[in-house]
Amino acid sequence: MDKKATLKLPDGRDLEFPVLGGSIGPEVIDIRSLYGKSGMFTYDPGFMSTASCNSTITYIDGDAGVLLYRGYPIEQLAKHCDFLDVCYLLLNGELPNKPQRDEFVGTVMRHTMVHDQLNRFYMGFRRDAHPMAVMVGVVGALSAFYHDSLDISDPEHRRVAAFRLIAKMPTIVAMAYKYTVGQPFVYPRNNLSYTGNFMNMMFSLPVEDYKVNNVLERALDRILILHADHEQNASTSTVRLSGSSGANPFACIAAGIACLWGPAHGGANEAALGMLQDIQKAGGVAKVGEFIKQVKDKNSNVKLMGFGHRVYKNYDPRAKLMRETCHEVLNELGLHDDPLFKLAMAMEKIALEDDYFVSRKLYPNVDFYSGIVQRALGIPVSMFTCIFSLARTVGWIAQWQEMIGDPEYKIGRPRQLYRGAVKRDVKPIGQR
Numbered sequence: 001m002d003k004k005a006t007l008k009l010p011d012g013r014d015l016e017f018p019v020l021g022g023s024i025g026p027e028v029i030d031i032r033s034l035y036g037k038s039g040m041f042t043y044d045p046g047f048m049s050t051a052s053c054n055s056t057i058t059y060i061d062g063d064a065g066v067l068l069y070r071g072y073p074i075e076q077l078a079k080h081c082d083f084l085d086v087c088y089l090l091l092n093g094e095l096p097n098k099p100q101r102d103e104f105v106g107t108v109m110r111h112t113m114v115h116d117q118l119n120r121f122y123m124g125f126r127r128d129a130h131p132m133a134v135m136v137g138v139v140g141a142l143s144a145f146y147h148d149s150l151d152i153s154d155p156e157h158r159r160v161a162a163f164r165l166i167a168k169m170p171t172i173v174a175m176a177y178k179y180t181v182g183q184p185f186v187y188p189r190n191n192l193s194y195t196g197n198f199m200n201m202m203f204s205l206p207v208e209d210y211k212v213n214n215v216l217e218r219a220l221d222r223i224l225i226l227h228a229d230h231e232q233n234a235s236t237s238t239v240r241l242s243g244s245s246g247a248n249p250f251a252c253i254a255a256g257i258a259c260l261w262g263p264a265h266g267g268a269n270e271a272a273l274g275m276l277q278d279i280q281k282a283g284g285v286a287k288v289g290e291f292i293k294q295v296k297d298k299n300s301n302v303k304l305m306g307f308g309h310r311v312y313k314n315y316d317p318r319a320k321l322m323r324e325t326c327h328e329v330l331n332e333l334g335l336h337d338d339p340l341f342k343l344a345m346a347m348e349k350i351a352l353e354d355d356y357f358v359s360r361k362l363y364p365n366v367d368f369y370s371g372i373v374q375r376a377l378g379i380p381v382s383m384f385t386c387i388f389s390l391a392r393t394v395g396w397i398a399q400w401q402e403m404i405g406d407p408e409y410k411i412g413r414p415r416q417l418y419r420g421a422v423k424r425d426v427k428p429i430g431q432r
């Protein structure tokens with residue numbers, strides 16, 4: 001029998017609503033008919049209890065610390081797959097077999113170059129612009145360059161836009177970096193792996209050879225896998241909401257990048273490393289206690305960046321994997337005595353034993369470690385969120401494609417609880 005939930009209204013009426021079940025996870029009460037039946041809205045700022053769509057892409061169980069892409073645990077994907085396998089999986093629902101993988105990799109790598117005129121677009125930015133500001137502008141500008149993939153009602157246009165975005169993001173991110181440091185742009189090299197090519201575009205110079213280190217390449221590839229999708233987070237919801245109006249895919253991804261930039265979301269790895277550097281400057285491990293005291297003081301507005309998550313209330317499975325990668329990279333580079341890493345470990349230990357964090361279920365999230373790894377790889381702090389945006393592009397695109405293919409898809413239009421002035425008349429200026 002179909003399940004129903006009953007809502008008692010203040011006027012005494014009982015209204016019934018269907019209860020819908022997913023394959024796993026909490027059931028939802030389908031309240032789409034609520035306003036029509038009752039004249040009332042629901043109120044849920046921050047979407048604490050609201051499912052905004054149905055999806056088959058990513059599943060998170062925040063209490064159990066589970067993250068699945070298309071049903072596969074993140075731990076298995078991080079161990080057995082590379083980022084392009086994960087891209088294929090997110091876009092198509094299944095892991096590729098060998099011929100499918102070869103074709104997919106070939107297609108992605110054929111799209112890595114950007115229109116040459118886009119190079120000049122960078123010159124319009126100040127050299128000291130934050131690279132995320134450049135990313136928002138350049139990715140948005142792609143819609144001015146690739147007119148043949150803007151028709152969202154055409155599946156072939158959508159497919160080509162997806163390939164273009166996944167393939168060109170490493171080039172665009174690396175160009176943003178090269179521009180800020182005043183070095184020449186490096187063209188993509190399609191004989192390298194996706195991640196190896198990105199490292200080459202970031203770090204090679206015309207004057208000397210650059211050889212991609214396999215351990216570091218694998219570490220960066222893992223960062224990309226762990227950040228590839230995370231169900232209906234703020235930036236993904238931004239992409240879906242932007243796309244719901246029929247906006248083109250490049251504009252939607254630019255909107256996602258803008259949202260990701262915030263320190264409560266993708267900007268957290270930059271903020272976490274900045275926090276560690278500040279404490280290190282102030283005296284290092286000896287100052288951790290003092291800093292934690294500030295964090296606990298409600299009037300200080302200081303947060304322990306890289307701690308806490310809206311969904312993970314037990315542990316962040318990505319953080320566990322990133323911690324492991326952190327050790328591998330620091331060992332490979334002979335940096336196991338890195339003072340910042342030691343400081344991070346000391347902070348983690350103190351926070352995990354402190355009642356403030358324990359009672360609020362605050363654990364390290366992926367960004368607590370990813371900043372340390374990226375810094376060890378030679379990536380400047382201001383580029384961290386750009387790399388997150390490069391990884392998340394495939395998730396955004398997969399979710400955007402899913403939304404457009406969903407027969408229940410409508411323009412997103414939340415309602416509100418209005419608490420402003422009631423109707424009043426404009427007075428002449430002398431009487432105000």
Ligand code: CMC
Nearest residue numbers: 264265266268295303304305306307308309310360365367
């Ligand atoms: N440091 C200190 N206190 C915290 C922290 C923190 N990092 N995070 C949450 N709290 C406290 C918060 O003050 C509140 O305390 P109280 O109940 O006394 O008012 C309680 O814990 C619950 O927090 P909340 O703000 O209601 O939780 P939320 O789900 O709205 O926020 C969050 C989640 C990620 C925005 C928040 O934990 C935070 O700002 N963390 C630091 C930024 C960060 O690391 N973000 C990266 C998230 S992972 C990457 C991604 O997926 O984007």
